[in-house]
Amino acid sequence: MEFIPRHPQPFTFQQAISFDPEVSADEISRLQNSISHLRRTQEELQEYPEDPDIAQAIKENNETLAAQDERIFMLRLALTQRGASNATSAHYDLPPEPKPESGHGRHAGFTSDNGLDPPDAPLPGDNSGLGPSNSTGDEQESGVHL
Numbered sequence: 001m002e003f004i005p006r007h008p009q010p011f012t013f014q015q016a017i018s019f020d021p022e023v024s025a026d027e028i029s030r031l032q033n034s035i036s037h038l039r040r041t042q043e044e045l046q047e048y049p050e051d052p053d054i055a056q057a058i059k060e061n062n063e064t065l066a067a068q069d070e071r072i073f074m075l076r077l078a079l080t081q082r083g084a085s086n087a088t089s090a091h092y093d094l095p096p097e098p099k100p101e102s103g104h105g106r107h108a109g110f111t112s113d114n115g116l117d118p119p120d121a122p123l124p125g126d127n128s129g130l131g132p133s134n135s136t137g138d139e140q141e142s143g144v145h146l
Helices: 013-018 021-045 052-081
Strands: none
Touching (some): 021 052
16 A cells, blocks of 8 residues: 655655554654644634734644644555554544633642543642541551552
8 A cells, every 4th residue: 555645754654564553652752742733833823813923823833733634644545544443433532622720729820641530639738638637636547648
């Protein structure tokens, strides 16, 4: 199978087929993260379309997004060629955009790497729930409490 990219790529399709599958999967994840950030930047830049420098940046970013999308496609196709039957599955898709923060509550402004905000997660410096309290003084301390 031959794949001819429309955008300049740092490797050929044949080279991508020879990559270790883990390397390809890591590169797909890295590219997805990059695309996610670049799309957010594009949305912010759209607020200033009259500025010629920003218009140029938007154009260049669109070219970068297209090249990165194509590179992800190329890597998935290469994984499929290597026998990774799930290379085109949703596992390699971009995660959904996080919902805007409400700014209220105990975790206002807190975002985790995976976009989840557990309601009972302790805030930094909050040691509640991390083992028995030493407040009564009647208990004997034994072992390590984490």
